[in-house]
Amino acid sequence: EAGVAQSPRYKIIEKRQSVAFWCNPISGHATLYWYQQILGQGPKLLIQFQNNGVVDDSQLPKDRFSAERLKGVDSTLKIQPAKLEDSAVYLCASRGLPNRYNEQFFGPGTRLTVL
């Protein structure tokens, strides 16, 4: 079973530029998450999708961040314009049907550096 794919793995941009990240979840997983992980901290949920609908985006800075999940499969996360404090690893995770573990499967992340 293929895991969660993310691209790019690394991105360096200047502040005020735009950037987009892509995630392909595990096949058949209806739930998809985007997290921001700042160095030395735990993952912070930005947005959660159930199929192509948003379940929770309460911590998404909507003035600069946007995300979509067209057709309930792949997802993109965009930052426009980027700020220095957006430097972090952006993790995508997916989860299948609820089971005894409710585990999330994470991708390798995209490391963003904003200069």
Place this chain on the structure above:
Amino acid sequence: SQKIEQNSEALNIQEGKTATLTCNYTNYSPAYLQWYRQDPGRGPVFLLLIRENEKEKRKERLKVTFDTTLKQSLFHITASQPADSATYLCAQGGYQKVTFGTGTKLQVIP
């Protein structure tokens, strides 16, 4: 609001000893707690889940406990090995939302 704390940023332990990591939650009781392992440059990997009505769970050399009175979960690695060195994340949640702690970086010294 949901809050979960891992009170040790780093823990160094000698090989062969038992490592014990602590996770505390406040404000309300989560339906379950999860523990994940994260290696540098990688996403977290699920290890164990324990529900609020369970006292203890085991998986090979791993053991997790859930004390709803103390609002605390303990994560134990017995007979620790250098390969166990990683950051361990505690996460609490219900069905829909999971909140992660800041993690504890474990270093097992040969």
